[in-house]
Amino acid sequence: MAAFLLSFSYLFLSLILLKKPMNKLKPFSSDFDPLRHESPSVDKVGVEERVARIQTRSIKNESKIQGLKLVLNMIDLTTLEGKDTPGKVKQMCYKAMHLLDAHPGLPATAAVCVYPSMVGIAKAAVKGSDVKIASVSTAFPSGQAPLNVKLDDTRFAVENGADEIDMVISRGKFLSGEYQFVFDEIAAIKEACGKARLKVILETGELVTLDNVRKASDIAIHAGADFIKTSTGKIQPAATMQVTYTMLMAIKDHYDRTGVMIGMKPAGGISTAKAALHYLVMVKETLGDAWLSNEWFRFGASSLANDVLMQIIKMETGVYQSSDYFSID
Amino acid sequence: MSRLEILKTYKIYIGGQFPRTESGRYYQIQDGKGKVIGNICMSSKKDVRNAVSAARKTFGGWAERSAFNRSQILYRIAEMLEGRRDQFINELMIQGSSKANAEKEIDLTIDRTVYYAGWCDKYQQLLSSVNPVSSAHFNFSVVEPTGVVSIIADENSSLIGMISLILPAIAGGNTCVVLASEKLPLCSITFAEVLNTSDLPAGVVNIVTGKRAELIEPMGNHMDVNATVYSGSNADEIKKLKELAVQNVKRVKTYNKKWMNEESQDLYMISDLQEVKTTWHPIENIGGATSSY
Known part of the structure; x- marks a missing residue:
């Protein structure tokens, strides 16, 4: 009964809130503040179509x-992993x-x-070496x-000595x-x-909707994130093209408003060279060439590297490769 | 009212699904009177790659199935073949076979399936051994499946020439990628439909159709293929396969058998696709000073 009353009062409260005229600004105005204003809503069907087209680029x-x-x-x-050891690292x-x-001739x-x-x-x-150390933190992965x-x-x-912090x-x-x-x-x-x-992990697999992803991106960017990152890799679905596109658009809007660049890191589930190239195409077509360096775009991955290596060797020899001949990771 | 006949699209079989070739190409085959019988996928090397990926992915699970369970699944394939007996006879006849020969071919196919189903839980005992060694070790050899096998099926047979190569490979725990006969491809796809309803895990058998001249190369040089099996007698093709196999020292097995003979099936077709693992297990000397084990 108490629960019923409680939910009823919540309903009532939200009705009042809805009636109150919202202090809405245009989403693209320069003093946009995600804590006071609505983030632009995301057209899910549109995002899916755009992403599908990006995947067909030759x-x-x-x-x-x-x-x-x-x-x-x-x-x-x-x-x-819980089983990580100094030797593995x-x-x-x-x-x-x-x-x-x-x-x-291959980069690090x-x-x-x-x-x-x-x-x-x-x-x-x-x-x-030039390889940087990124550390997850803030009670990763649950937070x-x-x-x-x-x-x-x-x-x-x-x-x-961490150069970069990945928080959740x-x-x-x-x-x-x-x-x-x-x-x-x-x-x-x-x-x-x-x-x-600072990279801020939104864990988009738990955020349910693209609108939430957009909102979380805006909050993270405004709170001082240098990078926004999709996932911990511990929750399915991890990085998807749709989610990444939504986050890229948040970065783009922020850049258009303020001139400040924010980095993007899709992480988890990107394991093939082909998928990685799709992401590069998407970054180029949304944010432009300026983001096409590891200062502004990263892939969080473990098995992707081997697939890319196999693909490079395949392109040079014409022969499809086997993971038997590449290091275990 | 007359009814419009629904014609079957012969698609390829990769990872338990029936995609069209990624290349979008096809070729036509004709019966003896020049009538077109079907549009067949002209697969590309990317289809072969996809098939090898599917075969590799499923290999571990298939190899680790219990021998008895593999036997059950092969027997199930025989059951499904029996249910489609008339369809196979019809397709063999469309492709130029006489009724008597078509009946003989499907019957032999079913029997051969049961034959290899029987071998699944028996070949290990016959091919493995305890070896005499002159040190304080218990030394034994066991067979293990080679891995992913590419199979170039017999060009002059639609059904029996293909299944005679597939069955010993999968009975022994391998997974395979099969190139069907170019001019007689119909039964290969119908056989794929049989496999798909036989509890055979997706990816254990993958079947592509297309031009031999084009596809022998990716079937032969893929680094993730561990063995190649060939049926036929074309010396140029065999030479090419052996050359391509060099890069990762694939096993190459060629057969030139009359598959319609009942004798064209044996344990050695299974052992041709097995690797021998020998283990030295240290023990105390047993059985006195001169005994080796």
Whole structure:
């Protein structure tokens, strides 16, 4: 009975709120604030059609090889398992720097992505190379911890040498409409990051709708994210083209309003060279060439690197490759 | 009112599905009187690649099935073949076979399926061994499936020449990619429909149709294919396959048998696609000073 009354009063309250004239501004006005204004709504059917068209672009062989090398250079080679050991992390760091020694001229990956406890080991392992260390933090992957724990988690990673912090937002709070909480948390972590760049993981697989993805993107961007990232990789679905497109549009609108560039990192579920090229096409056609470098675009992946390598070798030899002849990851 | 006959589209079989070729190409085949019998997919090397990926993906699971379960599934294929007996006879006759020969071919196909179903849980015992060695080891060899097998089916047979190669491969726990006969492809697709309703996991058998001259190369040089099986006697094709196999030292097996003979089936067709794993297990000397094991 009490529950019934409670839900009834919520209904009543929301009716009042709806009746109140909303203080809406045009979504593209320069003083847009996601905590006070509605984010532009997302046309799901339109997004799907646009994404489907992007996937049909034909790419000539020479561009494809260039694209694949760019993909390698944009990968955050990732291991985020409970069973990670220093040995596994060192081996992955070696792989990040030496993707395929038998084939000279390939770039290293952009970064390696590990848990905070592995940051020190990874930092030592990539010493002297351009490979950066990204660390997940804020009680990854669930984010279910008090703010002080999340701050400690972040500071620990930064003190151990992390160049980049991948934080998760509090999805429960977001879905309950507590946008201010989510905003404040991101802002606090951003402060704790110091010089490290902050990637904010929205975990879009739990956000249900593209409208929510757009809202979360706007909040993260306004709270100080340097990058917005789709997923932890622990929830299905992880990165999809539709979700990434929606986030890219949030970045584009922000750039058009303020001139400030924000990076994008789809993560989880991108395991083929072909899919990765589709993402590059999408970035080029939405944000433009300026984003086509690992400073502004990353792939969070573990098995993608091998597929790209196999594809590069296939294009040069004409023979389809087998994973038997590439390093295990 | 007269009824418009619904003609069957012969599509290829990859990963338990019936896609059209990704290339969008097709070729026509004709019966003896020059009448067109069907539009057949002219597969490309990308279709072969997709088929190999499907076969690789399912290989681990299929190889680890219990021998008895593989046997059950092969027997189930025989049951499904029996149910479609008339359809196969009809298709064989459309492709120029006499009724008597068509009946013989489908009957032999069913019997051969049951024959290899029987072998599934028996070949390991016959092909494995305990080996005499002169050290304090228990030494034994067991057979394991080779992996993904590409099969170039017999060009002069629509059904029996193809299944005679597929069955020993899958009975032994391999997965395969099959290139059907170019001029007699009808039964290959109907056989795929049989497989698809036989509890055979998707991807264990994948069948493509198309031009031999074009597809032998991707069937032979794919690095993720572990063995190639060929039926026929075209010396140029055999030479080419052997050359292509060099890159990853594929096993190449060629057969030139009369598949309509009841004897054209044996244990050695299974063992041709098996790898021998030998294990040395240290033990105390048993059985006195001179005994080796």
